[in-house]
Amino acid sequence: MDEFFIIVIRGIGIGAVYSLVAISFNVVYQSSGILNFAQGHMLILGGVFGSMFLPPDAGVLTWLALLIAAGLSIALLMVVQGYITLLPLKSSVEQHSWLITTLAVSVIISALILITKGPFALVVRDPFPPFRAFGIETPAAYAIAPILAIAACLGLGWFHRHTLTGLAMSAISQDLEAARAAGIRVRRLQILSFAISGLIVGAAGFGVGAILSISPSSPINYVLNGFVAAVIGGIGSNAGALVGGAMVGVLSMWAAYNVGGEYQNAVSLALLVVILMARPQGLFGRVLARQV
Amino acid sequence: MTGSDKHCRGSFARLDLPGLCRRAVLFVGGTLLAAWLMPAQASAEPIKIGMLAPLSGPGAQIGESAQVGVEYATKVINEAGGIGGRAIQLVIGDSQANPTAGVSEVRRLIDHEQVDLVIGPTYSQVTLAVMPLLIDADIASINVSGTDLLTPEAAPYSFSMLVNSRVQAELMVRDAKERLKASSVAILSDSGAQAKTAVVEIRNAVASSGMTVTGTQEYQYGASDMTPQLLDLRRGNPDALILFASTGDDTGHVLKGLREIGWKIGVSGSYGVALAGPGIAIAGKEAYENVAGINYRSWTSCSNGSPDPKMAAFIEGVREFRPAAAVRLPFNYVSLWYDGVFLLRQAVEANEGSTDGATLAKWIEQNSSSFDGINPGLSASADTHFLIGSANLAMVHPAETGEGGVQKRVDCE
Numbered sequence: 082m083d084e085f086f087i088i089v090i091r092g093i094g095i096g097a098v099y100s101l102v103a104i105s106f107n108v109v110y111q112s113s114g115i116l117n118f119a120q121g122h123m124l125i126l127g128g129v130f131g132s133m134f135l136p137p138d139a140g141v142l143t144w145l146a147l148l149i150a151a152g153l154s155i156a157l158l159m160v161v162q163g164y165i166t167l168l169p170l171k172s173s174v175e176q177h178s179w180l181i182t183t184l185a186v187s188v189i190i191s192a193l194i195l196i197t198k199g200p201f202a203l204v205v206r207d208p209f210p211p212f213r214a215f216g217i218e219t220p221a222a223y224a225i226a227p228i229l230a231i232a233a234c235l236g237l238g239w240f241h242r243h244t245l246t247g248l249a250m251s252a253i254s255q256d257l258e259a260a261r262a263a264g265i266r267v268r269r270l271q272i273l274s275f276a277i278s279g280l281i282v283g284a285a286g287f288g289v290g291a292i293l294s295i296s297p298s299s300p301i302n303y304v305l306n307g308f309v310a311a312v313i314g315g316i317g318s319n320a321g322a323l324v325g326g327a328m329v330g331v332l333s334m335w336a337a338y339n340v341g342g343e344y345q346n347a348v349s350l351a352l353l354v355v356i357l358m359a360r361p362q363g364l365f366g367r368v369l370a371r372q373v
Numbered sequence: 374m375t376g377s378d379k380h381c382r383g384s385f386a387r388l389d390l391p392g393l394c395r396r397a398v399l400f401v402g403g404t405l406l407a408a409w410l411m412p413a414q415a416s417a418e419p420i421k422i423g424m425l426a427p428l429s430g431p432g433a434q435i436g437e438s439a440q441v442g443v444e445y446a447t448k449v450i451n452e453a454g455g456i457g458g459r460a461i462q463l464v465i466g467d468s469q470a471n472p473t474a475g476v477s478e479v480r481r482l483i484d485h486e487q488v489d490l491v492i493g494p495t496y497s498q499v500t501l502a503v504m505p506l507l508i509d510a511d512i513a514s515i516n517v518s519g520t521d522l523l524t525p526e527a528a529p530y531s532f533s534m535l536v537n538s539r540v541q542a543e544l545m546v547r548d549a550k551e552r553l554k555a556s557s558v559a560i561l562s563d564s565g566a567q568a569k570t571a572v573v574e575i576r577n578a579v580a581s582s583g584m585t586v587t588g589t590q591e592y593q594y595g596a597s598d599m600t601p602q603l604l605d606l607r608r609g610n611p612d613a614l615i616l617f618a619s620t621g622d623d624t625g626h627v628l629k630g631l632r633e634i635g636w637k638i639g640v641s642g643s644y645g646v647a648l649a650g651p652g653i654a655i656a657g658k659e660a661y662e663n664v665a666g667i668n669y670r671s672w673t674s675c676s677n678g679s680p681d682p683k684m685a686a687f688i689e690g691v692r693e694f695r696p697a698a699a700v701r702l703p704f705n706y707v708s709l710w711y712d713g714v715f716l717l718r719q720a721v722e723a724n725e726g727s728t729d730g731a732t733l734a735k736w737i738e739q740n741s742s743s744f745d746g747i748n749p750g751l752s753a754s755a756d757t758h759f760l761i762g763s764a765n766l767a768m769v770h771p772a773e774t775g776e777g778g779v780q781k782r783v784d785c786e
Binding site for chain 2: 087088091095113133150192195199200201205211216217218220221248252292293294296297298299301302334337339341342343346
């Protein structure tokens with residue numbers, strides 16, 4: 082029975098990482114219609130930041146300061162990425178050059194990590210002691226990840242409902258042309274959405290780096306599972322991303338434990354198929370009316 | 374005799390050659406010079422060696438070692454006059470540890486670059502995928518792959534510098550039984566093609582030894598949490614864990630997982646388990662306390678002392694050649710690729726410059742035991758194209774590593 086709870090705790094922990102990637106997908110998607118496939122790489126860059134700058138004797142304050150610094154650094158990087166991605170697009174829904182741009186950024190980041198840091202996995206020290214749960218030692222990052230995911234979800238909810246900028250971004254997500262006609266500076270807000278997305282995923286990569294595999298080849302795993310979590314939850318729904326991430330994390334761990342490690346990915350993709358067959362818009366997605 | 378002839382004859386005596394006579398002498402001399410130079414130019418044409426390794430993607434850490442080993446061997450051979458007087462021209466391909474990318478790169482090496490020989494690839498799934506192309510092109514190659522599917526029939530012109538699954542399985546099972554006194558084992562492996570054949574071989578070896586298998590599990594390359602697999606295997610209550618890992622990173626995550634769930638079990642590991650550097654960074658040195666892995670016997674000792682002079686020179690040479698990379702490279706693995714190039718050189722020179730696949734393969738089958746490289750005494754034959762046999766290997770304590778990666782043998786105790 083203990084094993085079941087261990088699987089659930091770790092599944093929720095790693096699932097929260099997928100949720101954070103899914104939420105960062107949502108932020109960019111809602112304002113621009115772009116799915117940024119470099120999100121997994123931005124997450125890993127947050128981890129690289131941790132491996133480089135987190136001192137061995139870091140206390141909580143140092144860790145918090147570096148968490149913010151990692152988020153801001155990746156946010157800045159994503160502003161550049163957002164600008165380049167949006168540059169050729171009069172409106173992001175009119176063409177699909179972003180597909181190539183975002184994939185290209187992911188390839189470039191992998192290559193840069195490989196060249197500068199080498200091919201081996203980097204190690205990020207966890208400044209917090211592990212906690213014991215159901216008889217086993219569990220790294221603190223498994224608890225930090227859900228906290229960060231919930232904080233990101235709540236923070237974005239507040240931002241979209243209670244700030245003028247957030248309301249303007251919500252307006253863009255509902256009708257881009259109408260928002261532009263109303264005088265909203267669409268391009269600037271789209272780039273801001275890239276920055277917010279970078280802030281979330283960069284801080285996440287730093288904060289939970291101790292349980293991530295930080296190497297040039299590892300981001301693909303996080304971007305795929307993050308995408309699956311976003312689709313299961315419903316693209317655009319941050320609450321859905323929270324639930325979707327947890328489902329993917331727990332189910333893939335459960336599959337490895339009960340069915341075998343070789344079926345880990347197959348089971349989470351099977352979950353995606355089943356949910357899309359039952360609810361094509363995802364668990365928390367909204368069905369939108371379309372003019373025909 | 375004409376006046377001109379007389380003049381010409383006289384001029385020869387004084388080496389003063391005006392007019393027609395000088396032109397005739399220059400023509401004859403030029404023709405002779407050209408005739409002498411022609412074969413020299415032909416033999417000076419470089420030998421093209423294609424290298425195929427995962428330089429990006431999940432196997433990049435292995436690819437870096439491969440590239441350094443092959444480039445260093447090329448430098449040493451070219452400085453010594455090349456292969457039978459022909460310089461090596463190296464053409465590099467990136468397999469990305471992906472069979473599709475590997476096939477595409479081998480097509481480029483064969484069709485566009487027209488390489489004479491190939492060194493690599495590694496990762497069995499890539500090697501199996503590219504083998505038909507190499508056979509069709511009649512190209513001899515030295516791969517670094519361990520699947521038992523690479524039989525002389527399946528890979529007639531290709532030889533492997535990597536220890537194969539069967540030999541590794543036998544060594545690990547023997548270690549579990551003798552060192553760990555196990556009567557039952559659990560098996561954990563990665564998801565590669567070699568690991569899949571290795572699991573079958575481990576099961577066979579366990580059955581032959583009279584032990585039992587309590588469970589088998591698998592993880593994806595580069596996974597960071599193997600807790601579910603370890604919890605599942607713990608349910609079977611085995612006496613020992615046989616770990617078939619391809620990288621030190623994966624080994625580190627497995628050992629970290631064992632520590633976290635508090636499972637103190639002896640581990641008999643594969644060659645990848647002995648690549649301890651990255652694993653120690655992840656799990657700590659103490660995690661390797663009851664762990665053994667496989668290493669090439671020439672890279673082991675009982676004293677943890679200095680390597681022999683030949684090996685020491687090799688290590689020093691690599692350090693000078695690539696000082697930045699040498700800090701993190703497993704020298705034993707670099708030496709496999711280095712030796713592969715030297716073995717090809719020896720085969721080509723022994724066959725008067727021929728690069729014909731069948732000719733070189735026959736020579737290697739008959740003469741690999743006389744190879745005197747960093748890893749001497751290879752053991753390929755008409756029955757097996759694996760150059761490394763069980764006599765070339767030993768179980769080691771991965772964390773007890775001395776100068777240049779020489780590791781302490783388990784059988785010293």
